[in-house]
Amino acid sequence: MAGQTLYDKLWSQHLVKERDDGTALIYIDRQLLHEVTSPQAFEGLRLANRKPWRLDANLATPDHNVPTTVIERAEGNAGIKDPVSLIQVQTLDDNCAAFGIEEFKINDARQGIVHVVGPEQGATLPGMTVVCGDSHTATHGAFAALAHGIGTSEVEHVLATQCLLAQKMKNMQVRVEGELGTGVTAKDVVLAIIGRIGTAGGTGYAIEFAGSAIQSLSMEGRMTVCNMAIEAGARVGLIAVDDTTIDYLAERPYAPTAEQWDAAVADWRNLVSDADAAFDKVVEIDAASIEPxxxxxxxxxxxxxxxxxxxxxxxxxxxxxxxxxxxxxxxxxxxxxxxxxxxxxxxxxxxxxxxxxxxxxxxxxxxxxxxxxxxxxxxxxxxxxxxxxxxxxxxxxxxxxxxxxxxxxxxxxxxxxxxxxxxxxxxxxxxxxxxxxxxxxxxxxxxxxxxxxxxxxxxxxxxxxxxxxxxxxxxxxxxxx
Amino acid sequence: MRQFEREQGLVAPLDRANVDTDLIIPKQFLKSIKRTGFGVNLFDELRYLDEGYPGQDASQRPLNPDFVLNQPRYQGASVLLARRNFGCGSSREHAPWALEDFGFRVVIAPSFADIFYNNAFKNGILLVPLDEDTVDRLFKAVEANEGYRLDVDLENQRVTTPEGEIIEFEVDAFRKHCLLNGLDDIGITLQDEDAIRAFEEKHRVARPWLFRDKAPA
Structure with missing residues (x-):
């Protein structure tokens, strides 16, 4: 029997139930929330008189609507001049307060773009399933987390059930081998990949990015690559765990500590595709051929x-x-x-x-x-x-x-x-x-x-x-x- | 969710590949905290000649006469015909909300982006993937025949043309079941509450670092 891909492992570790109709219930470890795609989900919970299944799985921050000038931000939410944007940010604050969900508000030093905040806090960990009502949730796959964007109905579904109804994707491996030239960055790598396979090239697949050029990237670079998996049509981008992953996470606020850290690291070391894993599709790219x-x-x-x-x-x-x-x-x-x-x-x-x-x-x-x-x-x-x-x-x-x-x-x-x-x-x-x-x-x-x-x-x-x-x-x- | 069995509707052709979610509903309209009212801004940048913003009186805006949905012959269309990779881009469910609110019940295209595919079915919209040649033939037929309608039958998974041609299509069993019965996913999932709790306990023991608090009582 062929070995498992990283995606196969993450899938089977979160499989609650397979159903006769070909769908599966997948357990979700982390949901990130922001102001744009969550209000209708919270409203849905209210209308059905439901509560979030597990509060500590959720973390929220406003990011899409917030102004970015120093003067506006000094005023907090009051600095949001567009009244419609203000209502949306205020609604996130109100919903998080009402349901008891942790939120980094507009002037919290930890506020930021959800896909920057999650990893920075260690709220994204290897082996997790991570969802957010935002297609760039693929970013978190850089940590060997099974992460993807979902719509608002699914945000509500995860809040209410801690699960998602899903179908298993196919496996694609994109191997970038060799050394990147000076001045060539992770962004250039992922744009070159998209240029090669097209914006629908990854539709229906989870893409694992591999090869020596990918391994040589920092976590920041890996996040850039996985972030744009969706621009290649793939909801999920993944990179295997190695020392770079583990070094990045040590002592992050939400990361485990002491003996739990050791146990977690031992577990995370398995989050790589087996040597004999079978991919449905493999794309190879020569790193030296990529220019800015x-x-x-x-x-x-x-x-x-x-x-x-x-x-x-x-x-x-x-x-x-x-x-x-x-x-x-x-x-x-x-x-x-x-x-x-x-x-x-x-x-x-x-x-x-x-x-x-x-x-x-x-x-x-x-x-x-x-x-x-x-x-x-x-x-x-x-x-x-x-x-x-x-x-x-x-x-x-x-x-x-x-x-x-x-x-x-x-x-x-x-x-x-x-x-x-x-x-x-x-x-x-x-x-x-x-x-x-x-x-x-x-x-x-x-x-x-x-x-x-x-x-x-x-x-x-x-x-x-x-x-x-x-x-x-x-x-x-x-x-x- | 609104039930879907069969749609016998006028077809509007949007002859464009990679129709992205920004095109379907531009970001300035995502600021609403409601699920309704997006139809008036569907394809806003293609449909109107001015820049749209939330809360405008759409009846006062200049329409782009060249845009397909503004042409008299396509008024009242409920079936949208498009090219490959329809719905690519963001996860905004506002895209299917806008299509549905405008009056579309079916989108036919050679392929759809994954997240949009999920979102559409959760909002009573049937997506029908047909091969490129068939889609191309339908484009030609729609353009040549004013009032061209298709009969889209979900139960039997077939599209019937005015000429009587029958085109079969694929749809996965679960989505078909939900659409035919107008079922709410959350209700279905909560029937498995015991299985979820049992999984969660096992998961907590195996990987305690994934849980920061005690489970709520």
Whole structure:
């Protein structure tokens, strides 16, 4: 009999019951809650006169709607100027208080983007099942946790039953072998993977990312890769446990201590795919072939290397793709065969659950240090993923590097990744963004998003257009007129 | 949940691949704390010529005459025809809420994104995956024939065209059962309350670090 994949192990460790109709009841260890996808779930509990099954499995924080300027945040919830956003954040506070769920409120130092907060607190642990009403819950798979996004009906279902009705996914392994080039980051790896397999390539699969290039990544880098599994169509991204995982978790507030820590570590060491495990699909990528990536279109699969150019729709594989490309170029205001380095930017956003952790900020700061944001850039902003990331960055002096270079240093939240707060693009504006989606209107009505790594975003801010971060030292850093 | 047995409805063709959830319902409308009222903002950026915001009077907004759902011949459509990977992107259940509120009961496409697939079935919307060639044929037929309707029969898992062609489709047994009977998942799961409690106790003993408190009494 073939061995088990990591996904198979996590599935069987949480299987409450298999049913005749092909579905299964899966036990959920952790649910993260935020203000956007939870109000209707709490309302559903109330209407049915139900209570949460297990309070300590839940952790909440507001992130999508919160303002990010220092002045607004000083006022707490009262600083939320949009009345509809305020109601949503206030409703989360009220629901958590009424049901007894732990919440990091707007001005708690531990507040932040749910997918930054969970791991940072050790509230995400290897071997857990983790859900959240947010598709980027795949992030937590970096810890060998079975984690995925769910809809609001399922949020209510998990609150009420501590279980989810699920069907087992298929297993895919994406192996990235070899050494990543200098200046090539986790973000470039995952964008290259999406470019290769497409935004529906992982539909129906749990993707395990493996290979020496993945193992060489820090936990922050691994979270970036798993975060965007959903952009490849896979609800679940996973990476096996190793020393990097365990070292990251030691002494986190919600992590086990003393003898429970030892027992947990011993258990976590098994959270790897068996050597003879069978995958339904395997994709292999040579790490050395990956260059810094830039998305040019309106789907994350519309991506290419920094040395590349915008494709010509005339060369598309089929009619549907051709129409998509034509429409994307029209929306993005780009010409066929335009060089990526010729794309000029109006705004730069460094943040989001994909790239707002301390290592991301360090990489961007390294590029920004001693330089100035180009005068043609209207706004370059850095939004840390949590209050604790912000504090750490300030302790390292990164905030000074950014502000001296002309970046705005903001308070934590989802911010311009999806522009539910005031941080957004204007129509027609091009943005170098470290976020995860470049859909039409995602960062603001008519806005044009280019997905890149933090280092590439910082480099673009300084040059005013995309540049190859690997050649930065060889380039003049003079500000453009 | 609203029951679904059969829909004999007008078909609207949305000729686009990778229709994402931001396109189905833009983020500014996710600020509502209700489940209803999203239909007026379904496909907001395609449907209107101005930028939408919550609480607007939609009747005063300029419509995009080129958008398919604004064309007179597709008024009252309840079956949406689209291309591959429909519903990709975020987990927002506001997407099926908006489709349902607008009046769609069925979406036909070559493939659907996983989270959207779950969310749609929980809201009484039937998703019908058909192969690319069949979908392509349906697009041509819809565009060529004004008033083109399809008969979508969940019990027998078949779509019947006006010409009498029968196209069979797949749907998993559990979702079909829930949809046919309008069943609430939570009620079904709680029938297994004892099994969940038994599992939880075993799980707590095997991996105590996953539990921070004593179980609520």
């Amino acid at each position: 990536q830039v998305s040019w279109g309106t789907s994350p699969e519309m991506v290419t290397g920094i040395s590349g150019e915008v494709p010509d729709p005339a060369d598309a594989a089929d009619d549907t793709v051709q129409r998509s490309y034509t429409r994307a170029l029209e929306y993005m205001g780009l010409a066929p065969k335009q060089k990526i380095t010729d794309i000029r930017l109006d705004k730069v956003f460094i943040g989001s659950c994909t790239n707002s952790r301390i290592e991301d900020l360090r990489e961007a700061a390294k590029v920004a240090k001693g330089k100035k944001v180009a005068s043609s850039i209207q706004l370059a902003m850095v939004v840390p993923g949590s209050g604790l990331v912000k504090r750490q960055a300030e302790a390292e002096g990164l905030d000074k590097i950014f502000t001296e270079a002309g970046f705005e240093w903001r308070e934590p939240g989802c911010s311009m990744c999806l522009a539910m707060n005031a941080d957004k693009l204007g129509a027609g504006e091009h943005c170098a963004s470290t976020s995860n989606r470049n859909f039409e209107g995602r960062q603001g009505y008519g806005g044009r998003t280019h997905l890149v790594s933090p280092a590439m975003a910082a480099a673009a801010a300084i040059a005013g257009h995309f540049v190859d971060v690997r050649q930065l030292d060889a380039q003049p850093t003079a500000q453009e007129a």
